[in-house]
């Protein structure tokens with residue numbers, strides 16, 4: 001039986017999620033027994049026409065990104081967004097909080113007309129995304145879980161509980177009790193609460209749970225010594241795309 005053809009593609013990103021995959025040394029040989037990697041710009045020159053599974057890193061932020069993601073979607077049976085840029089627009093979407101012409105001018109100066117740019121978008125804003133692997137960078141354990149589930153013909157689990165749940169299961173002392181603040185109460189789990197487990201507050205890189213109460217989160221942050229302005233900035237770090245969708249056009 002032929003192995004599934006798997007491809008990796010990058011869009012607007014720092015390529016950290018792809019590098020994270022190349023760091024899977026302990027698992028790579030096992031993985032390669034079960035799949036054929038047919039396209040992966042960072043690691044090989046080969047190309048293919050069709051893919052069983054396509055993994056997408058990065059946000060959509062230019063007209064050419066839109067044409068390219070449509071083309072990849074058309075040639076992919078399953079399409080998976082990897083990392084905060086691809087799943088939520090990521091930190092790239094902070095530019096959406098400013099007029100796009102102002103952004104172009106700031107970045108490109110007099111050459112701004114040479115570089116068409118759009119507000120940064122998650123892949124799902126343009127094409128159907130079948131599954132997501134969240135995080136900045138994407139969680140490698142979750143990447144492996146999703147890949148294994150698909151290879152076993154099972155539906156990958158889509159986490160939608162708060163980081164606090166995993167943090168409590170690890171019996172961590174809450175950082176609020178140590179005078180810090182943390183976005184764990186509204187941030188999507190699946191990372192094993194890795195940051196609070198090492199004494200670092202959660203910045204919400206995996207996006208928000210579906211029923212997140214952002215106003216209550218801001219109240220909690222401001223009642224723990226964070227200014228309102230800073231509290232809003234913390235919430236926007238990985239969630240500017242969603243916020244920009246509700247801004248007046």
Ligand code: SF4
Nearest residue numbers: 013016083084085136
């Ligand atoms: S999600 Fe983070 S690590 Fe991954 S490409 Fe975007 S900025 Fe880089």
Ligand code: SF4
Nearest residue numbers: 164167174175182184
């Ligand atoms: S440290 Fe953060 S994630 Fe852990 S319980 Fe406290 S608020 Fe939740």
Ligand code: SF4
Nearest residue numbers: 191195202203204205
């Ligand atoms: S704890 Fe928060 S910031 Fe850290 S990986 Fe998990 S979701 Fe991201």
